[in-house]
Amino acid sequence: MLDFFVIFSKGGIVLFATVNQAISQVVNKLIKHVILEERRDEFTCDNLALKYHLDNEFDLVFVVGYQKMLTLSYVDKFLDDIQLAFRDKFTDYDLRKILKSKGNGQHLASSLGDSVSNSSSLSSPESSSLLSSLNLVDFYHEYKIIYTRCCKQQQNIPQPEMRSFQQSTKSQKTVKSMIIQSSKISIPTPVAPIVAPKVESKPESVPILAKLSPRGVRPEKPKKKEAKPIPKGKKAKEARQWELGGKSSDDLDFSKKTNGAVENTSSIAKNIASGDIGATIEECDVEPDLEFECSDEEEEEDDVEIASSTNKKSFFGSLIKSMSINKALTRADLDPILNQLRDHLISKNVAAEIATKLCDSVATKLEGQTVNTWIGLKSFVRNALEESMLRILSPNRNLNILRDIRAKSVPPYVIVFCGVNGVGKSTNLAKIANWLVVNGNKVLIVACDTFRAGAIEQLRTHVTALKTIHERDGAKKIDLYEKGYGKDSAAIAMEAINYARTSGYTVCLVDTAGRMQDNEPLMKQLAKLIKINEPDLTLFVGEALVGNEAVDQLGKFNTALLDNGCRGVTSNASAINGIVLTKFDTIDDQVGAAISMTYITGQPIVFVGVGQTYKDLKQLNAKAVVKALMK
Numbered sequence: 001m002l003d004f005f006v007i008f009s010k011g012g013i014v015l016f017a018t019v020n021q022a023i024s025q026v027v028n029k030l031i032k033h034v035i036l037e038e039r040r041d042e043f044t045c046d047n048l049a050l051k052y053h054l055d056n057e058f059d060l061v062f063v064v065g066y067q068k069m070l071t072l073s074y075v076d077k078f079l080d081d082i083q084l085a086f087r088d089k090f091t092d093y094d095l096r097k098i099l100k101s102k103g104n105g106q107h108l109a110s111s112l113g114d115s116v117s118n119s120s121s122l123s124s125p126e127s128s129s130l131l132s133s134l135n136l137v138d139f140y141h142e143y144k145i146i147y148t149r150c151c152k153q154q155q156n157i158p159q160p161e162m163r164s165f166q167q168s169t170k171s172q173k174t175v176k177s178m179i180i181q182s183s184k185i186s187i188p189t190p191v192a193p194i195v196a197p198k199v200e201s202k203p204e205s206v207p208i209l210a211k212l213s214p215r216g217v218r219p220e221k222p223k224k225k226e227a228k229p230i231p232k233g234k235k236a237k238e239a240r241q242w243e244l245g246g247k248s249s250d251d252l253d254f255s256k257k258t259n260g261a262v263e264n265t266s267s268i269a270k271n272i273a274s275g276d277i278g279a280t281i282e283e284c285d286v287e288p289d290l291e292f293e294c295s296d297e298e299e300e301e302d303d304v305e306i307a308s309s310t311n312k313k314s315f316f317g318s319l320i321k322s323m324s325i326n327k328a329l330t331r332a333d334l335d336p337i338l339n340q341l342r343d344h345l346i347s348k349n350v351a352a353e354i355a356t357k358l359c360d361s362v363a364t365k366l367e368g369q370t371v372n373t374w375i376g377l378k379s380f381v382r383n384a385l386e387e388s389m390l391r392i393l394s395p396n397r398n399l400n401i402l403r404d405i406r407a408k409s410v411p412p413y414v415i416v417f418c419g420v421n422g423v424g425k426s427t428n429l430a431k432i433a434n435w436l437v438v439n440g441n442k443v444l445i446v447a448c449d450t451f452r453a454g455a456i457e458q459l460r461t462h463v464t465a466l467k468t469i470h471e472r473d474g475a476k477k478i479d480l481y482e483k484g485y486g487k488d489s490a491a492i493a494m495e496a497i498n499y500a501r502t503s504g505y506t507v508c509l510v511d512t513a514g515r516m517q518d519n520e521p522l523m524k525q526l527a528k529l530i531k532i533n534e535p536d537l538t539l540f541v542g543e544a545l546v547g548n549e550a551v552d553q554l555g556k557f558n559t560a561l562l563d564n565g566c567r568g569v570t571s572n573a574s575a576i577n578g579i580v581l582t583k584f585d586t587i588d589d590q591v592g593a594a595i596s597m598t599y600i601t602g603q604p605i606v607f608v609g610v611g612q613t614y615k616d617l618k619q620l621n622a623k624a625v626v627k628a629l630m631k
């Protein structure tokens with residue numbers, strides 16, 4: 001049973017609605033969080049589930065709402081049918097007349113963007129009267145027929161009858177049938193040096209487990225390699241000496257022994273410190289020559305190329321060639337092109353799931369559009385895709401860390417860095433610390449990776465290097481807070497934040513241990529750290545090299561944090577508030593991870609790591625990313 005059904009124009013004017021209650025808020029939320037962001041076609045708000053269809057030909061939106069606990073299999077069909085019926089009943093001309101007669105004069109072709117500003121009309125008193133005036137267009141009869149038909153179809157779907165136990169195959173099974181005859185068992189031949197066990201006599205039949213691991217008969221273990229004799233005159237290899245003193249066999253907690261050892265700066269940190277120190281973060285152009293947009297002349301040339309079917313075609317040229325012009329585009333027209341588009345995006349490292357969703361959103365925009373020329377069609381598809389990707393990459397909110405730090409009434413501003421192992425958390429934390437100090441902050445780096453051997457020393461090395469750069473005048477600008485290994489990271493972070501508060505630090509950067517997204521105990525630990533300390537920002541650090549893995553990593557990090565009680569600062573739906581995308585310098589134009597990561601969280605890419613020096617920190621240039629993806 002549907003709670004409501006509403007048709008409104010993209011200009012924000014309600015044409016038909018089946019309720020007389022305040023649905024404007026929930027419809028506005030749908031517009032803001034789903035339609036404008038082109039996220040998905042289903043949305044829940046309070047107890048309601050909402051689904052929508054866009055009609056690009058008439059610039060209309062069809063929305064149904066129903067109780068989210070219901071499973072209504074007919075909703076998609078209902079939306080399809082009602083959309084067709086509406087198009088059959090009214091022409092574009094009719095609708096223009098209806099809208100104009102309402103005194104609004106809103107043109108049907110107003111963009112969805114306009115509807116944000118205009119969508120206030122949905123919640124304004126004026127729109128309430130529109131809603132209550134219901135059935136601006138006379139469509140109730142058709143609506144009733146289609147709705148009843150769809151409901152009946154759902155009722156008529158035969159439910160499979162349950163089988164009785166006697167009918168099931170399980171009832172035929174006997175204990176005997178579970179014993180496998182020895183002749184039927186084939187044990188895979190071992191690949192490498194396992195010696196086949198000697199079995200003296202084979203029993204007629206043995207239970208499968210016994211057969212697979214015969215008791216008392218073990219394969220011979222491969223012999224240990226004997227140490228090679230050292231040739232005369234050569235020195236034996238020495239055990240590794242760790243940089244900051246001690247042998248590998250020593251206690252790994254060197255924190256007390258090496259405190260303040262400025263001269264021990266490691267080669268990594270020297271390398272990182274070798275660059276200039278930028279006070280501002282530049283925008284990251286993926287590649288300066290990734291020019292996709294062509295001038296009109298070039299477009300015309302392309303057009304001729306397409307028409308004459310020459311072999312030299314751009315990716316887009318060959319795509320568009322297969323599309324029909326001079327008729328309203330249907331999903332069937334678009335599908336082959338969208339499949340190619342999807343493969344192209346995947347080849348650029350966009351996660352498969354996200355590539356599919358992106359193509360769906362392009363299809364939604366294009367379905368029903370009519371174009372007359374190849375040029376028109378080409379720019380239609382290109383614009384739709386570019387628009388979708390830019391929208392994903394453009395942050396929903398303006399995150400200005402420097403401003404937020406200044407605005408915090410009780411410092412410090414706390415940023416937690418999390419992510420899987422080895423993605424560059426500590427290195428990029430150090431780059432961000434450098435940027436913050438250059439911008440006048442006093443930074444406390446908090447060593448909460450109490451797990452990985454060497455993690456604290458790595459941070460200390462960075463702090464030492466940054467001190468050498470920034471504290472030449474004797475003023476204290478950066479320090480490390482650490483309590484050694486094996487301790488509770490949440491408690492260390494809390495102590496550090498208190499210490500920072502009393503010692504005049506403006507920012508705390510909390511480094512956490514790398515962890516795999518499936519490691520539940522470690523994810524719980526991270527959630528505890530975040531829940532107790534309520535950071536201002538939780539940044540997920542991810543490599544730009546990841547493709548499909550990005551969805552899994554980010555999705556599971558976010559879910560684990562939410563499941564363990566963490567709530568995002570800006571949105572309850574995301575515990576992660578931003579992304580640091582590292583190793584961007586290593587990926588050429590395979591920039592798809594940027595799209596995947598922002599799509600999954602809806603959160604901005606705050607920093608991009610582009611190398612191993614302190615200055616290799618940039619901001620994402622969304623347009624450059626989109627160009628690289630379109631190449």
Ligand SMILES: Nc1nc2c(ncn2[C@@H]2O[C@H](COP(=O)(O)OP(=O)(O)OP(=O)(O)O)[C@@H](O)[C@H]2O)c(=O)[nH]1
Binds near residue numbers: 422514515610611612
């Ligand atoms: N090319 C390149 N290398 C980077 C970048 N950021 C970090 N790295 C390198 O990536 C490697 C791992 O960096 P770490 O900072 O140790 O990574 P981590 O995530 O802290 O590692 P764990 O603590 O083990 O989880 C180091 O060799 C860094 O120099 C980057 O933006 N570009």
